[in-house]
Amino acid sequence: MCGIVGITSNKQVTPxxxxxxxxxxxxxYDSAGIATLSxxxxxxxxxxxxxxxxxxNLSKNKLLGNIGIxxxxxxxxxxxxxxxxxxxxxxxxxVVHNGIIENSTIxxxxxxxxxxxxKSQTDTEVIVHLITEYLKTNDLKKSVLKTLSKLNGSFALGxxxxxxxxxxxxxxxxxxxxxxxxxxxxxxxxxSYALKSMTNKISYxxxxxxxxxxxxxxxxxxxxxxxxNKKILTLSSSEQNYNKGDYKHFMAKEIDEQPTTIKNxxxxxxxxxxxxxxxxxxxxxxxxxxxxxxxxxxxxxxxCLMAKYWFEQITTLNVTVDIASEFRYRKNRxxxxxxxxFVSQSGETADTFAALDLCNKKKMKTCSVVNVVESSIARESxxxxxxxxxxxxxxxxxxxxxxxxxxxxxxxxxxxxxxNDINKNxxxxxxxxxxxxxxxxxxxxxxxxxxxxxxxxxxxxxxxMFLGRGYSFPIALEGALKLKxxxxxxxxxYPAGEMKHGPLALIEEGMPVxxxxxxxxxxxxxxxxxxxxxxxxxxxLLITNKNKDEIHSENIWEKVEVENATDDLxxxxxxxxxxxxxxxxxxxxxxxxxKPRNLAKSVTVE
Ligand code: F6R
Numbered sequence: 001m002c003g004i005v006g007i008t009s010n011k012q013v014t015p016x017x018x019x020x021x022x023x024x025x026x027x028x029y030d031s032a033g034i035a036t037l038s039x040x041x042x043x044x045x046x047x048x049x050x051x052x053x054x055x056x057n058l059s060k061n062k063l064l065g066n067i068g069i070x071x072x073x074x075x076x077x078x079x080x081x082x083x084x085x086x087x088x089x090x091x092x093x094x095v096v097h098n099g100i101i102e103n104s105t106i107x108x109x110x111x112x113x114x115x116x117x118x119k120s121q122t123d124t125e126v127i128v129h130l131i132t133e134y135l136k137t138n139d140l141k142k143s144v145l146k147t148l149s150k151l152n153g154s155f156a157l158g159x160x161x162x163x164x165x166x167x168x169x170x171x172x173x174x175x176x177x178x179x180x181x182x183x184x185x186x187x188x189x190x191x192s193y194a195l196k197s198m199t200n201k202i203s204y205x206x207x208x209x210x211x212x213x214x215x216x217x218x219x220x221x222x223x224x225x226x227x228x229n230k231k232i233l234t235l236s237s238s239e240q241n242y243n244k245g246d247y248k249h250f251m252a253k254e255i256d257e258q259p260t261t262i263k264n265x266x267x268x269x270x271x272x273x274x275x276x277x278x279x280x281x282x283x284x285x286x287x288x289x290x291x292x293x294x295x296x297x298x299x300x301x302x303x304c305l306m307a308k309y310w311f312e313q314i315t316t317l318n319v320t321v322d323i324a325s326e327f328r329y330r331k332n333r334x335x336x337x338x339x340x341x342f343v344s345q346s347g348e349t350a351d352t353f354a355a356l357d358l359c360n361k362k363k364m365k366t367c368s369v370v371n372v373v374e375s376s377i378a379r380e381s382x383x384x385x386x387x388x389x390x391x392x393x394x395x396x397x398x399x400x401x402x403x404x405x406x407x408x409x410x411x412x413x414x415x416x417x418x419x420n421d422i423n424k425n426x427x428x429x430x431x432x433x434x435x436x437x438x439x440x441x442x443x444x445x446x447x448x449x450x451x452x453x454x455x456x457x458x459x460x461x462x463x464x465m466f467l468g469r470g471y472s473f474p475i476a477l478e479g480a481l482k483l484k485x486x487x488x489x490x491x492x493x494y495p496a497g498e499m500k501h502g503p504l505a506l507i508e509e510g511m512p513v514x515x516x517x518x519x520x521x522x523x524x525x526x527x528x529x530x531x532x533x534x535x536x537x538x539x540x541l542l543i544t545n546k547n548k549d550e551i552h553s554e555n556i557w558e559k560v561e562v563e564n565a566t567d568d569l570x571x572x573x574x575x576x577x578x579x580x581x582x583x584x585x586x587x588x589x590x591x592x593x594x595k596p597r598n599l600a601k602s603v604t605v606e
Contacts, residue, residue, distance in 0.1 A: 001600035006188030028600035029072035030080035036065030078121030171210035251394035307408035347375020468516035479578030487585035496529035509537035
C-alpha cells in the first residue's frame with residue numbers, strides 16, 4: 001500500500017529518497033514520484049509503474065534540492081497513472097498522502113468555486129488546494145490546522161512549501177507515520193523500515209498529531225496545535241534480514257526461515273527446564289476473563305480461526321473469531337470479562353487498528369499478537385505478544401502465519417493453566433512437544449521437490465478446492481488464499497463435510513482438489529469426503545502425515561506426507577506444502593511473487 005518518505009538535509013536528497021522508496025516497494029504499489037524544492041520552486045518527477053522507471057526518468061530530468069518528499073502509490077481514487085501518482089502540487093505546496101479522504105468531492109466543489117484547478121482524479125489533490133487556499137490568509141501552522149480539521153477519513157501526510165525552504169510537515173490520522181533523526185538531517189516515513197538505512201532513531205506520531213521537521217530540529221503538535229513531547233526510540237533488527245541472500249524471492253526465503261523463526265519464538269516464550277510458559281507480566285487474573293474474541297484480516301484471520309479450535313479444545317473459554325472489517329461496524333456486545341485479541345503481522349492494518357481502537361474506547365481488555373513491535377497496533381494494545389519472526393517482506397504472509405498460530409497456541413496454554421482448564425501433566429506434555437516443532441517444520445520442508453513437480457497441474461486451471469475438517473479447515477482456507485493471491489487461480493477453501501451441501505456441483509473431471517487429512521481425530525471423516533470428490537472426477541492431492549497405516553482409498557492422484565506430530569501441531573506442518581504449492585505455481589507462471597498484482601503488504605486503508 002502507499003508509502004511516504006520525506007527528507008530535509010544539508011545535502012542533495014533525491015538519491016536517499018529513491019533508496020527509501022525502494023525499501024517501501026514491498027508494500028505493493030502501482031506508481032511512484034518525488035518532489036523537491038530548489039531555487040524557490042517545487043519540481044516533481046512521477047511515473048506509472050516501478051521505482052526503477054522513476055529512477056530512469058530522474059536521470060533525464062534531474063531533481064535538485066536539499067528538501068523533498070517521495071511516494072509509492074497504491075491506487076484508491078483514480079486509476080494508476082502518472083497524473084494520479086503523488087506528489088500532487090500547486091505552485092505553493094506539494095503533498096504526499098496515504099489513506100482516503102472521504103469528503104473529497106464536497107471539498108473539491110468548494111475549491112473549484114474558489115478558482116482552483118484540478119489535474120488528477122485523486123482525493124489527495126484537495127489537500128494541496130485547501131492548504132494553498134488557507135495560506136492566502138494564514139500562517140503555515142494555522143493553514144495546516146485548518147486543513148486537517150476539514151478532512152474526513154484517514155491520512156498520513158508529508159507536505160513541503162515553496163516559501164518554507166527548510167521544513168517538511170507531517171500529519172497523521174489513522175494511517176501510521178514515523179519521524180527519523182539523522183546527522184544534520186531528519187526524515188519522515190510511513191514506517192520505520194523506510195528510514196532504516198538512514199537511522200534507527202525514531203519517534204511515532206499518535207493519531208491526530210502533526211509535526212514540523214527541520215534538518216536540525218523536530219516539533220510535534222496535538223490536534224489543537226499544542227506542542228507535545230516525544231520519546232525517541234532506538235530500533236534494533238539488523239539490515240541483513242532485509243536481504244534475499246541467495247534466494248530468488250523473499251517468499252522462498254521466508255518459507256525456509258520458518259524452522260528458525262519458530263525456534264526463536266519458542267525460546268522467547270517457553271522455559272525448557274520447567275516446560276512452562278514465560279509470560280510473567282500478563283495483566284489479567286484468571287477470574288477476570290471468561291471469553292475471548294480473536295480479530296484479524298486475511299491470513300491473520302485464518303490464524304485466529306485456527307486458534308478457535310485450540311481454545312475450545314484446551315480451555316473452557318467462550319471463543320469468537322471475527323474479521324476486523326466486520327467487527328468494527330457491527331453492534332457488538334462488549335463485555336468486561338472478554339479478552340479481545342488483535343492479530344496482525346504488520347500491526348498497521350487499518351481495519352484491525354480500528355477494531356482495537358473501538359475496544360480501547362470501550363475500556364476493554366486488549367492484547368495484540370504482532371510481528372512489528374513498534375507498530376500502531378502494538379503501541380495501542382494493553383498487552384503485546386510479539387511473534388518474533390523478523391521482517392516479512394514478501395506480500396504473501398508465510399512465516400508470520402506460523403508465528404501467529406504459535407503465539408496464539410502458547411496464549412491458549414497460558415490461559416488454560418491459569419484457569420485450571422488443563423491438568424499440569426497435560427500442560428507440560430504439550431509444551432514439551434512444542435520444542436520439537438522447529439525440527440518437524442524443517443523436515444517437512446523436504447516435501448518441496450515433490451510439490452514442485454506437481455504444481456504444473458495447478459497452473460492453467462479453471463479453479464481448485466482445498467478441503468479440510470476441524471483443525472485442517474482453517475489451513476485449507478489459508479492454502480486457497482495463497483494460491484489465489486500468488487498464482488491468480490481461483491481456489492476455494494471449504495470444510496470437507498460441507499461439500500455435499502452445494503460445492504460438489506463444481507467438481508468436474510480433472511479438477512485439482514487438495515485434501516488435508518492428517519491422521520488426527522477428523523481423519524476418517526475427511527477420507528470419506530475425499531472419496532466423494534474422487535468419485536466425481538476430482539484429481540486429488542492428499543496432504544497427510546507419515547504413518548505406517550495404509551490409506552484405504554483408491555484413485556488418489558498424488559500424496560504428500562508431512563512429518564508426524566501431535567494433533568495440536570499438525571496444522572503447522574500441513575501448511576508448509578501449501579505455501580510451496582502457491583510459490584511454485586506462481587513461479588511457473590512467471591508472476592511477481594513478492595509483489596502480486598493489486599495487493600499490498602500493509603493495508604493501511606479500510
Ligand atoms: C495474505 C496476507 C494478507 C494479510 C492481511 C492482514 O498472504 O498477507 O491477507 O494477512 O492483509 O495483514 P496484517 O497481518 O499485517 O494485519
